[in-house]
Every structure is written in structure tokens, then in C-alpha cells.
Amino acid sequence: MTQPAARSANPMTLKERMKVPRQLMPEQDAALRSTAFTEVNLGYSPELARQEAMRCLECAKATCVQHCPVGVKVKEFVQLIVAGDFAGAAAKVREDNVLPAITGRVCPQEDHCEAGCKLGKTKNVKPLGIGYLERFVADYEQRMGIRHLPKVPPTGKKVAVVGSGPSGLTVAGDLAQRGHKVRVFEALHELGGVLVYGIPEFRLPKQIIREQLDYLRDMGVEFETDVVVGRTVTIDELMGEEGYDAVFIGTGAGSPQFMGIPGEHLNGVYSANEFLTRINLMKAYQFPRYDEPMVDLHGKDVAVIGGGNTALDAIRSALRLGARKAYVVYRRSEAEMPARIEEVHHAQQEGIEFHMLTNPVEFLSDGKGWLAAARCVRMELGEPDASGRRRPVPIAGSEFELPLAVAVIAVGTSANPIVQSTTPGLATDKRGYIQADGATQRTSRKGVFAGGDIVTGSATVILAMGAGRRAATSIHEYLTSGAWEALPA
């Protein structure tokens, strides 16, 4: 093992660094938070942040950076933290990530940068807390009111961004930094896409999103809400009479899937999208101060069907809204759950019960149109399926009834067809998602780019941002050169 470069501000040897344990994220007490929507993770103090940053081995070949979908210069920003230059660290993150306060909270770092961290390759040593450090510098920047605004002259080019979720906001920020005029169109009345309607307050406070949006506004990005592109205005109109030189489509995965089992229309059965939208966007839990209602969950038994982050967001919200019992019902085992490990742990601490290897086959009525129970079947894992995970197989004769007042279905989404069906010549795959080149995000229509869930199907915030990043780079190239190669058929 070699010693770090002489110019390092870190006096510790590499061996010493490996002995320092990963600094824990201060958390709100589990018992208190299970009744509140305030944020669970409280953030590092400057001391904790520096201590954690000093664990970085300053590898010559920074594999953490290679593992980041947007290529944040991890080693460089972490070293700026070591040096105590928090503003400089924030600026360094911003070179590659226009939403650091958001990714610092919801990005599954364990699958990306932290999976690439050399520290974590050693037995009993945890990877560097890169996500926590990113959040720390982003929050520091916000607290100090620091802005890094584009210094390039305006190019005179106009870009329309469809959807204000993570991919769209990334495209907008990256292109504004290059001097292009960007206008973002949002279908809902509030900006942020899945960040506002999907992710609950306790994981990503709305205030954080508003601050990041204000930052983008200061960079010159314009926003227009209440516009459903495909209905209120078409892509052709944007590129025609409205004079946009390029369009980025980042409309998200959109439509919730149901299970196709009897009883799904009973009152009390929600899609996760509807359940979370009522809570996060419409503030239905503050009814009647807010007008949008939802089923009162106090003292009720609630289950979410599914094992992803959306499922956990839904059931942890239900618990906070007074549910007596809160279950996760998932047809595979915990090992196959797509949710982030941190979220699963948080949910367990809060008292969520996990029914693994269990699948509902029917929702039963109370005789008055309301849900009374789910008839479930136990599953076992068989041979691997197309996803590489072992296929769950029902165990004969294992059926049982789980009494429930509310069931939230979080088994995935399918492509929302509005933009595709109103944009002639925009190629889609057989599932209805928009076809886009993996490197450039170009679609089959000249000047039209797409990225995020509407191309890949449901994924994560950071993967959508990665697509936004690639799209911004190739939109900039297209606007500069005018060159457009057709997609390979």
C-alpha cells in the first residue's frame, strides 16, 4: 500500500484511515419519528463530515467516480472537505450534479459510488459515506446562500424540457450552465415530479426541493406548471410555432400497474402512486385544512403489496398516519427486495411487519364495497426467472386471510402513453417506452431526446439524472453542430 500524495491535507496514513469507523448518520429517534413526517436522517455536523472525509484513501484510480451515474468528482470534493473548504466542495459537486441536496438524500449510494469505494473492499471496513458527505456540502451551500451561476454568454438556443422530475431538472441545470435558454413544462401544479408526489417528506423534505428549484431559477431556468405535453401542447407545436430548438422528454414511468386480481376496485385499495400523491402532493393527511381527502388510517390495518422503495415509502407513510398494523407483503424474500437497505432497516426500526414470500390472490369486501381482508398465498422460491431472481411459486394449500382496511399496490408501473401517442414518428419499444440511444438519449425524432423512467421503466432518481446528464451533453452538441445521425434501426 502506498502513501497518499504529498499535497494531501490529510495527515493520517492509509492504515490509520482504515481504522477509523464510518461516521454514523445522526437519526431521529425511531419511536418519535414513526408518528411524524419530519426527516429521519439529520445530517452530519462539520466535525463529523471532516472526520468521515478523512477516511478517504485518495485512490489514484477513483473507482467511486466511475460508479457514479453522473460522474461526480468524489475524490476531489471529499478532499476539499478535508481541507475545510466546504463551499469549494459544493462547487465541485455541482460541476456534475445540479441537485446535490436531493441525491445526497435519496440516491442508493451503496449501488453506485460507495460500491466502488476501495475502503469497502476490505473485510470489516465500511465504504466512505459519500452520500452523507454530498448531502452535507449541499446543505452547507444552501445554509450559506452560495450560488454558482453560469458565466457563459447566452447561446440564443431554446430547449423545452417535458417533466420536472430528476431527469428533466438535470437537463435544465446542465443546459443553463452552458448558456442555453431552458423552459420546463410540468403537468401537475407543483414542480419536482416524483420528488414531490412520490417521495415522502421524512425522506426528502419539500423545502429541499424548493431550494434546489430556486437555485435553477437563479440560473435562468423557466418553469411552467399545468401543462400536459401531448394534451395542452404537442411536441410538434413546441418545435414549430413555439420555436424550441430541441426537446427533452422526461415524463417518468407514469401509469401504475394493478395485479388483475378480484376486488381491486374495492374502496380502500389504492395504487401506491395515488396513495403517495394524496399524501405528498395534496397533503390529504392534513384534511380538512387541505381539501383533498383520503381514508383515515388511524387504528386501521394497512398493507403495501411490493418490495421496492415506493412500497416502503407508502407503508412508512401509513404508519405515520396512525395505522395500527403496517405490513409489507412481498412475494419474494428479503434478499430480493429492490428497496434500499437503509430504507428496509428504517422501516423495521419503526415497527413495520414484513410478510415475505406472500402474495395476495384476492381482495375481500366487507359487503359494503370496502376492503376487509386480503386472501394471501405463501410462496417459495423456484428456478431463476428472466430477471435472474428466483421465481416465486405458490405453495398449494397455504392460503390465509390477512384482515386489512387499506391495501396499497406497489408492484410497478407501465409507460404513460400521452406523449408517445401524440408525437408522430417517435419510436417506442414493445412495452410503450420511448426508444432512446443509450449514450446520447436521442430518439427517432430529430431534435428530440428522452431519458429517465419513460425510456427505461421504473428506476431510481440518480439513474434518471444520469440520463439527463448524457442528454444535456448531446443536446449541447446538437445545438452547437446541428448534426443529427439517425438512430440505428
Added chain:
Amino acid sequence: MFKILQAQFLAPGIKRFVIEAPRIARRQKPGQFVILRINETGERIPITIESSDPVAGTISIVVQAVGKTTHLLHSLGAEEFIADIVGPLGKPSEIARFGTVVVVGGGVGTAMAYPTAAALKRAGNRVISIIGARNKELVILEKEMREVSDILLVTTDDGSYAERGFVTDKLRDLIQTDTHIDLVLAVGPVVMMRAVAELTKPEGIRTVVSLNPIMIDGTGMCGGCRVLVDGKSQFACVDGPEFDAHRVNFDVLVQRNAMYHDAERRSMEEFIRERTAQEERAHNQAGEPCAVLQGGEQ
């Protein structure tokens, strides 16, 4: 923010608003709707567009005061603002030359049926319209409907105007007198649409209804507006709002629309309580009565 340019009552409890919404006005087609949210704490509710003027950049909606949101909307007048209006949403009505079309409008549903009736007339159909209301005062858009119909039939539940009875009575008469009908379009209360469907199904008359389930986003994102059509889930906001009446499960629609009845009642009660308190404060200050809900209540 969307500015209200005109607001006037068509009948007690039914008000028409002309609103500045140039993007929506440019693209609206008969059968489509908007979702609106009055203010920062408001709910999102779907309302059918009655007409639009792409040149003036305006849309017109007709709203019946039923719950808190619609009452609150009724309290707004010209020069005031609605926080959010998004649209036009849903698939437009299918407009073609079908032959003879019967357009049935029940209550405020007449305002929603009107633009489609007009478009069907323009497309060369023989349009027979049947509109009905509880009483004389609540009959709306009679003149407008007459202009776009070859025959207009009017009913009132209590017989205070035109013929006593229900719109379905008139439809039954048409069927029984062997009037050739190629298509029926019914817009109104669910019970009315179901009754129309039950009348036309045995006759094999193609029938379309415009459904009004609870919605939030209106873009297919939440699935709250799902209806059972031929036993399968369809989203009224993107697959509808118009569906083949003979395939719709009306029981599920009624059940799902009742999901928040208790909450809606509570919301309305608190709204009235607040308004009454305001009224009293105003009364105490001015020393004279002030009817805040004037005109908005039936």
C-alpha cells in the same frame, strides 16, 4: 393563475365561468375536461369544458355547487383567479356521421353534452336531444341545445316545465315508436346514465356515456379514476372519459364515487361554519345582513 373573465348563474346553484386559458382553448375538443384547483389548499377536481374560443383564448365551464370546492368556486366572480387549471384532458368525443344520434343530458350534464351535440350536428347527423332537470329553474342551455338539435325534448321531474318525467321516459318513447337510432350519448348523473344503458342494451343501440369518477392528476399517473369496463380496469382520465355504456360496471362506479362521502360532508359543514362566522363578523361590523352564500345555495 387563471383569470375569470365572466361568471354568471344559469340556474340556482349552476354557474358558468369564462376563463382565460389560451393554451387549453387552442386545443380543446368536445368531450374533454379540465382539472382545476382553486387555491393552495384546494383539491383537484375534474370539470367538463362546455366550450372554448381559441381566438379569444378562453374556455367556459359550467359548475354545479355540490361540495365545498364547487361552492367556493361559486363564490368567485369576474376578475378573480383560479390557482390551477390543466387540460384539455381525456380523449375527445368520437365525432362522425353516424346517422341519427340521441343526445341525453341530465341536469348539469347538459352543459357537458352540449359541445358534443353541436359537433355531431356539424358532422351531418340528425340530432335528437333530450334534456332534463328536477324543475323549471334548473333547466339549462335549452336555447343552445335547440340550436344544434333537429328535435329537442325537455323534461322536468316535477312537471313544473315542459313534460313531467325523466329523460329516460322520452328515450323509451323514441325506442317504442320505432325511431331509428344509430347512437345514444348520455351525460349526467350515474343513475341516469345507467338507466339509459339499461334501456338501449336490449335494443342493441350503441350507447356512449361520459364517466365522472374521482380523479387527481388526470394524466394516468394515479389510477384513482379506474373504472371497470368489460371486467377490466380502465382509467377514465386517459382511456375515457367516454366509454361504451353497455360494458361499464356502474355498481363499481357508484361505490367508488361514494368513497369520500363522509369526508366531503365534513368538509362542507366546516365550510358553512366558517362562512357563517365570517358573515356574522361582517354583520357585526356593518350592522346589516350580508349573505355570503347568496345565489350559491339552492
